[in-house]
Amino acid sequence: MVRMPLDTSGMTEDTANRMIARLSREMADTVNRDMDGYLTIDFEKFSVYTLFIAPKCYIMLLVNVVSKPGQDDTYKTAAYFKGVESTRRDAAPTAKRIIAGAVKSIFDARGSRESILAAVFEVRKQLRRLLDGQYDLSEFVLSKQYNANYATPSPPAHVQVVERMRARDPGSEPAVGSRVAFVMVKRPVVLMRGAFREQKAKAGDLAEDPRYAIAMNLALDIEYYIRRKLVNPLMRIFQHIIANAEQVLFGDVYRELDARRRISSSDAEGEIGRYLVTRGARCRMCNRINDKTICDYCERKAQEFDQCTGRELFDRRLQYWQQRKQKCEDDCRGCQAANDAPVRNIDACTNESCPNWLNRDYARKQAVVWECASKQQW
């Protein structure tokens, strides 16, 4: 890499790109002339903004120069991640998505003060969506390669998932060498010493096959995803950009997670399972036992974060899941039409590796949950 301190202020992006490309080519020609055939270098691309995080770990806004004989160069700009967690295959898709959104905000305004504020705003917005259960199931699916032998006395989470799948339905488990997909589900809540508490469990006990989690209405452990899969990757980037980054990004989230933990048994059913629960005297938003249709906690949250009443927020959530369900089903119809499927029945699709396959079932269940709740009297 060669660093070129250039002042491109006052130039259009295209003019600046042309100037950088011309200077870079001149540099490459000079090196090639001096090396006299011992070494040849080619100029390919340049970066206009780079975020160095650690050795061998950086994010660049790369400009690829596409040259065609007899034509002017064209420039294609794209973010390039090196060594950042979001490029790892075992990273949570949620983390990849939130990091990509934050980096896009930073790059859009080339690292200015406004771009940093936009990135912080974007991360906080996505974390709120995550807490409110507005992410598709495929965003939570983790995966690890399944090997034949493991030396550790207690097998890792994905191996336990394979064992459980084998016990439930022999032959349904992934083969050795393939990747095992799993989600982390919430700890069961049990009655202990006169109070409802979360049962102690290791990560391996909480990993589950995503299809089984949907079928059995198991709630996702949002706290695990935030504390174990999101905090570190985001902090690695933001600690270099803003002061007191953890407090700024996660302060509200930690408070919300603590508040949720304090809630007792009624929270046990969680996001997916709520529709199994008789709605009797429960809050429609969070399903906690409550004598109001929307509890004080959810009402306060709606006013604080969404600037609306609890009921308006409830209607928005209902609409969101109905639209999501419709979108997933439309995507499947479009996919079958495009592939000229012999049988046009979206439920007949067996392509389990397609993210829409899980998302469609998840969105359908969520829509049922919210529709059931909306039919009850306010």
Ligand code: SF4
């Ligand atoms: S689930 Fe099946 S039909 Fe739907 S988009 Fe994926 S491959 Fe296509």
Ligand SMILES: [Zn+2]
């Ligand atoms: Zn509530």
